[in-house]
Amino acid sequence: MAPNDSAETNGEATGTVVGRRKAARYIVPFAVAGVAAATIGLVPALADSGDPELPDITAQELVEKIAASDEEQLSGTVKVSTDLGIPSFGGLAGSFAPGGGAGSGESGAAPEAKLMELASGTHTLRVAADGPDRQRLSILGEGSEYSLVHNGDDVWGYDSESNEVYHARSDGRAGGKAGKHEAPEGVPATPRQLAEEALAAADDTTSVTVDGTAQVAGRDAYKLLIKPKQSGSTIGSVTVAVDASTGLPLKFTLAPSGGGKAAVDAGFTEVDFAKPAASSFTFTPPKGAKVTEADEMRAEAEKKGAQGKARKDLGALEGFQGLNVIGEGWNAVAEIEIPGGAGMPAQGSGDMPAQAQQFLDALGDKVTGDFGSGTVFKTRLVNALMTDDGKVYVGAVTEDALVKAADTAK
Structure with missing residues (x-):
């Protein structure tokens, strides 16, 4: 069992993971809860299944282990559950996504709308990654599936329920290049991404300690406990289960200070660090599917006035920059x-x-x-x-x- 060894969250303790802390410290609530949010209590099946005996490690060493993690190839299943005390977005998500809603030219398979659904309820995700240019994330539904595939310069989104396809080029025109591992940049959907958001925002108002060990997805892990030193926050703690061998965050849990079930929890139930099959990252639109190109979608939105309205709204928001x-x-x-x-x-x-x-x-x-x-x-x-x-x-x-x-x- 690792000792409850603490470390102040200064620049030395957090290493390269928190290089952005000055800019991010003011958005701690939004980074870990939203999500941005973005931002996910896990079902009982994901409860820790034992406390393995592991070599002692300090909080500083564990944070550095996360920063040094370079697993570029993996596949697995992630369970994500969010209980923020707000109604489920469900199919309404597209109405609030940029350019979304009826008559806007938005595709039902566009990632902005589909990934918003992770903001509430419980979801099962399948993920795969093979280096920085190939990732796949699939959200499994009841009799349906939404897949987001990044392969080289192409980003594909496919909603099997509506048989709609979204296509963009990852050259900055739309979709963006996918972030490390499993999802596009700016869409925290996996334990690693959520952990990095939390650590990047840590400062001297934060306590970081090692809180024992756990077993997640059949792998031994250390538990990193992140807590506010201040009173008055609605966030009680963030716990990150870190793979003892690779340093990859396997599970992320955010507990509210008011108690009750976790507000945000995402964890692997299965994980494999072998190279995924190349077929995991190939995609061909199914026969009869409606395919929407990102450029066409933008042009359609402009034609119907949605883009103009968005620009007007953005103009009104310019005052928020300060x-x-x-x-x-x-x-x-x-x-x-x-x-x-x-x-x-x-x-x-x-x-x-x-x-x-x-x-x-x-x-x-x-x-x-x-x-x-x-x-x-x-x-x-x-x-x-x-x-x-x-x-x-x-x-x-x-x-x-x-x-x-x-x-x-x-």
Whole structure:
């Protein structure tokens, strides 16, 4: 059993994995919960199955082991489950994806829409990788499957349920080049990607320790425990099970400070480090499938005005680029001023039908402070305060911490 050896998360302790920590520390809540989120309690079948005896290792050494992991070939099955306390996106995901929705020219097989489905519920993924230019990720459904295949310069998305195909070139025009291992860059969907997001955002407000050992997917692993030193965060801890041999993160678990089941958990149930078959990365559109080229999709969106609307929306968001960050580390809160200063309609103002006002009041908590008054909207991890004068404060912090941040800004 490895000792509970701790390490302060300075630059020496975290090594190359956290080289981006200064830029990322302010987005800890969003990186590990969203996802970005992106961002996944695992079913009981993934519970640790024993505590193997392994050589002692320090937290610094374990973080460096993750950074040095260079497994370029693997295949396996990943179970992903997300419980953020928000409704399941399901088929609605495409409506919120960039350019998505009816009449936008969006393809039902475009990855922006399909990968959003990982933001809620439980999913089974099959992954395969053979170097930086060949990856495959498949989301298995009930009688259907969505596959995202990167092979050289080509990125293919295929939804078997709708028999739709999306195709892009990975030369920057669309789709982007896939990140290391299993998914396109910017789409954290595997334990490694989630772990790197968390470690990249660590700073001196974070405690990193070795918390024993476990066995995941039949492999011996160390458990790296990442916790905020501050009070007020909705994130209780992040646990990463790290393969003792390769340094590859095998399982990622995010526990909310309020207790209950894990909010985000992703882990391998099977993993193999042998070279996958070349056929894993070949794709030919099935007969009769509707194929949408990324360039054509963009042109169609422009034709129907969706692109113009998106540009208009982006123009309105330009003011967000200078957003103010209050606090640091796990307690960082982003202050955003809504363009035009439009806040929630005041109760009894007549600006909103009574039934609609009651519905909004039921979703959020009315709060007051030195900043004035507003409404707090909650999930299990990320909370947001919208003030009546048109400002938004958002972070992975408690309601009290949001109010305090708004008072400080005032």
